[in-house]
Amino acid sequence: xxxxxxxxxxxxxxxxxxxxxxxxxxxxxxxxxxxxxxxxxxxxxxxxxxxxxxxxxxxxxxxxxxxxxxxxxxxxxxxxxxxxxxxxxxxxxxxxxxxxxxxxxxxxxxxxxxxxxxxxxxxxxxxxxxxxxxxxxxxxxxxxxxxxxxxxxxxxxxxxxxxxxxxxxxxxxxxxxxxxxxxxxxxxxxxxxxxxxxxxxxxxxxxxxxxxxxxxxxxxxxxxxxxxxxxxxxxxxxxxxxxxxxxxxxxxxxxxxxxxxxxxxxxxxxxxxxxxxxxxxxxxxxxxxxxxxxxx
Amino acid sequence: xxxxxxxxxxxxxxxxxxxxxxxxxxxxxxxxxxxxxxxxxxxxxxxxxxxxxxxxxxxxxxxxxxxxxxxxxxxxxxxxxxxxxxxxxxxxxxxxxxxxxxxxxxxxxxxxxxxxxxxxxxxxxxxxxxxxxxxxxxxxxxxxxxxxxxxxxxxxxxxxxxxxxxxxxxxxxxxxxxxxxxxxxxxxxxxxxxxxxxxxxxxxxxxxxxxxxxxxxxxxxxxxxxxxxxxxxxxxxxxxxxxxxxxxxxxxxxxxxxxxxxxxxxxxxxxxxxxxxxxxxxxxxxxxxxxxxxxx
Numbered sequence: 054x055x056x057x058x059x060x061x062x063x064x065x066x067x068x069x070x071x072x073x074x075x076x077x078x079x080x081x082x083x084x085x086x087x088x089x090x091x092x093x094x095x096x097x098x099x100x101x102x103x104x105x106x107x108x109x110x111x112x113x114x115x116x117x118x119x120x121x122x123x124x125x126x127x128x129x130x131x132x133x134x135x136x137x138x139x140x141x142x143x144x145x146x147x148x149x150x151x152x153x154x155x156x157x158x159x160x161x162x163x164x165x166x167x168x169x170x171x172x173x174x175x176x177x178x179x180x181x182x183x184x185x186x187x188x189x190x191x192x193x194x195x196x197x198x199x200x201x202x203x204x205x206x207x208x209x210x211x212x213x214x215x216x217x218x219x220x221x222x223x224x225x226x227x228x229x230x231x232x233x234x235x236x237x238x239x240x241x242x243x244x245x246x247x248x249x250x251x252x253x254x255x256x257x258x259x260x261x262x263x264x265x266x267x268x269x270x271x272x273x274x275x276x277x278x279x280x281x282x283x284x285x286x287x288x289x290x291x292x293x294x295x296x297x298x299x300x301x302x303x304x305x306x307x308x309x310x311x312x313x314x315x316x317x318x319x320x321x322x323x324x325x326x327x328x329x330x331x332x333x334x335x336x337x338x339x340x341x342x343x344x345x346x347x348x349x
Numbered sequence: 350x351x352x353x354x355x356x357x358x359x360x361x362x363x364x365x366x367x368x369x370x371x372x373x374x375x376x377x378x379x380x381x382x383x384x385x386x387x388x389x390x391x392x393x394x395x396x397x398x399x400x401x402x403x404x405x406x407x408x409x410x411x412x413x414x415x416x417x418x419x420x421x422x423x424x425x426x427x428x429x430x431x432x433x434x435x436x437x438x439x440x441x442x443x444x445x446x447x448x449x450x451x452x453x454x455x456x457x458x459x460x461x462x463x464x465x466x467x468x469x470x471x472x473x474x475x476x477x478x479x480x481x482x483x484x485x486x487x488x489x490x491x492x493x494x495x496x497x498x499x500x501x502x503x504x505x506x507x508x509x510x511x512x513x514x515x516x517x518x519x520x521x522x523x524x525x526x527x528x529x530x531x532x533x534x535x536x537x538x539x540x541x542x543x544x545x546x547x548x549x550x551x552x553x554x555x556x557x558x559x560x561x562x563x564x565x566x567x568x569x570x571x572x573x574x575x576x577x578x579x580x581x582x583x584x585x586x587x588x589x590x591x592x593x594x595x596x597x598x599x600x601x602x603x604x605x606x607x608x609x610x611x612x613x614x615x616x617x618x619x620x621x622x623x624x625x626x627x628x629x630x631x632x633x634x635x636x637x638x639x640x641x642x643x644x645x
Contacts, residue, residue, distance in 0.1 A: 075371060076579075118559050119514050119638075147626060190486040192618075192631035218415050218539045228626055242562075243514045243539050243635050247620055250627050263414050263566040266538075270559040283372075322488075324543055330443060330524055331546050335488035337633065339539050342415075 057311035066295035082261035094145030098234035105139035108292035117276025119242030151213035199309035217339035303348040353607035362591035378557035390441030394530035401435035404588035413572025415538030447509035495605035513635035
């Protein structure tokens with residue numbers, strides 16, 4: 054039912070227009086930014102960078118197969134050649150790679166862990182659909198769950214968003230550097246979950262993912278485009294907050310707190326259509342992508 | 350050490366040449382076929398299809414983002430228009446989607462399951478590296494392990510290869526059809542593990558994966574190329590068994606029975622280089638890809 058879909062606030066959208074493809078077709082990528090309490094320092098920087106039109110004229114400069122597509126200033130690491138950053142960016146502490154459970158789930162609901170499912174009891178109380186939830190065993194963290202449309206992983210103290218396909222993160226140098234947000238990447242392969250809580254995530258691509266995932270792979274180290282192969286960088290025409298874009302549709306996601314989502318997740322874990330002979334009875338968190346669509 | 354690398358028998362390689370890309374660069378894809386006891390009915394069919402040059406002049410006709418790239422005869426489902434199949438293909442039973450544990454691990458070694466790691470005790474006895482093995486919790490099966498260079502999943506009775514990135518499988522119709530091997534696909538996104546034991550795997554791409562993963566996505570249902578978008582199908586020039594290809598390099602994989610592999614798997618689960626702040630202490634089976642390289 055339509056009531057199980059939640060509208061995405063246009064204030065949380067970022068619109069990146071790449072140069073048209075070889076056939077002249079437009080390439081627009083729409084990114085949904087993470088809500089509080091997650092990554093708000095970097096998300097704030099990203100908003101400032103977009104407002105300053107920092108990314109206009111930069112490029113997609115790294116495409117590593119089964120890993121990430123990365124964009125921003127290709128000379129960002131070069132103190133002489135780097136494009137100047139706008140004023141007012143903040144340096145975000147490493148601790149903000151994750152958020153305290155109390156800040157994620159309101160204290161009034163508590164966080165009584167369901168030992169079978171590693172999910173807060175409040176989650177089930179609201180849904181009354183406990184039996185529908187699939188098992189999501191995880192090699193990377195004690196708990197995995199969904200919250201306000203996002204996959205989360207962590208422990209009984211802190212949680213972070215999850216490096217699933219299409220999530221967008223912040224490139225950085227060696228610790229304690231945490232990155233400004235000027236260099237971003239998206240996951241184009243099997244979920245690199247080892248990056249969870251080691252790099253900041255700031256959102257996910259909700260439309261136009263194919264424009265990032267189908268780019269030619271780079272042949273330099275780590276998939277950086279190699280000038281010796283000809284200039285394969287993809288020009289970024291503009292990156293804008295949605296409020297500056299006139300023709301953007303509305304988007305909505307299937308509420309992860311709804312019965313519909315629980316049924317959807319269950320269907321991902323227990324494929325009942327006649328194509329399947331066997332059902333796994335489980336699914337990993339990145340194989341249950343939260344449905345996002347254009348609103349009618 | 351070189352002794353921990355195992356040569357791949359050229360008799361197990363299939364070479365697919367796509368039409369050159371828009372810049373005239375060659376696109377060669379090398380596929381390693383699964384060894385016995387896995388999928389041998391379909392692997393035999395694939396050998397016959399290659400020997401009959403069945404795929405020459407067919408195409409890559411489906412690219413679904415975060416899922417699969419599929420190739421063969423685009424009219425394969427159409428009884429009138431379908432390209433005739435060579436004689437001698439066998440119909441493989443569904444049971445062969447997996448293999449009995451006794452046939453995978455020699456009976457002399459037994460299959461005494463290590464309850465901590467869900468791996469055969471013989472595995473550890475040989476390696477004497479038990480402490481190095483990472484935890485691989487799995488939402489899809491009771492056991493996950495590596496065997497002769499391949500990821501396996503299943504239970505204490507039967508195991509199958511795993512739908513990780515780059516694995517190659519057999520397109521099929523509704524059960525009890527199991528597919529001939531004429532229509533093949535490879536995984537280009539997050540591992541679709543729900544396909545394990547529901548579809549036959551016949552091997553994996555060991556070189557040229559980018560030529561499959563970076564293709565434009567199809568805009569018809571399920572990522573099939575849509576004629577209305579112009580003909581985006583990628584012509585297949587030829588598919589040959591390696592014995593018919595003169596200029597093919599030798600390949601080798603890091604033996605999954607070696608101490609080096611155990612250390613590699615451990616390093617994937619416990620990232621110790623200074624870039625990382627936290628280590629997960631585990632990894633999922635598809636995030637530990639078996640290293641394959643050209644032999645010197």
